[in-house]
Amino acid sequence: MARLDELFSRLWVQYKQLTPQAERIHAALEAEGERVVNDHIALRTVNLETCDIPVLAAPFVAAGYEEKGRYHFATKKLDACHFAHPDPMRPLVFISALRLQELSEAAGATLRSLLGACALAERAPEARVTAGRMWPVSQAQYLQLQTESEYAAWLSAFGFCANHFTISVNALQRFTSLPALNDFVRRLGLPLNDSGGVIKGSAAQGLEQSSTLADRIDVHFTDGVRAVPSCYYEFAKRYPQADGTLFRGFIEASADRIFESTDAQVRS
Numbered sequence: 001m002a003r004l005d006e007l008f009s010r011l012w013v014q015y016k017q018l019t020p021q022a023e024r025i026h027a028a029l030e031a032e033g034e035r036v037v038n039d040h041i042a043l044r045t046v047n048l049e050t051c052d053i054p055v056l057a058a059p060f061v062a063a064g065y066e067e068k069g070r071y072h073f074a075t076k077k078l079d080a081c082h083f084a085h086p087d088p089m090r091p092l093v094f095i096s097a098l099r100l101q102e103l104s105e106a107a108g109a110t111l112r113s114l115l116g117a118c119a120l121a122e123r124a125p126e127a128r129v130t131a132g133r134m135w136p137v138s139q140a141q142y143l144q145l146q147t148e149s150e151y152a153a154w155l156s157a158f159g160f161c162a163n164h165f166t167i168s169v170n171a172l173q174r175f176t177s178l179p180a181l182n183d184f185v186r187r188l189g190l191p192l193n194d195s196g197g198v199i200k201g202s203a204a205q206g207l208e209q210s211s212t213l214a215d216r217i218d219v220h221f222t223d224g225v226r227a228v229p230s231c232y233y234e235f236a237k238r239y240p241q242a243d244g245t246l247f248r249g250f251i252e253a254s255a256d257r258i259f260e261s262t263d264a265q266v267r268s
């Protein structure tokens with residue numbers, strides 16, 4: 001489907017501009033003779049009508065994607081859904097949204113002032129997911145949000161774009177295990193997110209995941225430029241379920257720690 005190829009291609013172009021390490025990893029794997037296949041992308045938003053999960057899911061749903069799973073992250077105050085295309089070769093789409101009503105009054109007010117009038121839903125569906133940051137934001141606002149929610153701070157700085165792409169380990173020929181791919185990425189000099197252990201999940205759960213730590217890039221705030229964590233690359237290996245088909249969902253406890261790949265300081 002040309003329309004979907006075009007959508008993911010625009011997401012990839014935007015993502016690699018925010019994530020210099022992504023193209024490095026991609027190129028290094030291709031130099032080893034690998035063909036990189038994308039397992040899933042993730043998008044972030046808040047639960048405001050102007051930009052809630054359905055607003056971002058619209059271009060995928062229009063192209064045949066269906067909602068297949070719902071997730072809740074109590075500590076991070078997030079809800080999420082994942083969407084899948086009937087063609088299993090198409091990447092999954094994971095969209096999370098921050099529950100504003102659970103944040104402090106100050107942080108909730110800041111996010112409402114930034115995103116509340118963003119007019120995302122008035123854009124053509126295909127243009128929404130790469131709309132980027134649609135509001136002016138100051139370093140003070142970014143830092144205020146960061147004290148309460150790293151996710152909120154990241155969203156305030158980057159807006160609507162792929163937060164990460166994910167290499168399907170199942171599709172690799174040489175690096176067929178997550179430890180092998182992790183070692184390869186470490187040898188490129190890129191640190192991995194070790195919050196909760198480098199490898200999240202297990203074969204028994206159907207999914208093992210790891211990820212790099214986000215790159216840091218210069219972001220233009222209204223009051224100056226500051227280097228902040230941007231996006232990271234994720235790696236996923238899926239395992240067959242009892243019926244023989246590959247597990248195509250997500251594991252809440254694993255995703256909870258993967259979110260921390262964009263934290264200013266990741267705790268282990």
Ligand code: NI
Binds near residue numbers: 040041094164166258
């Ligand atoms: Ni992911």
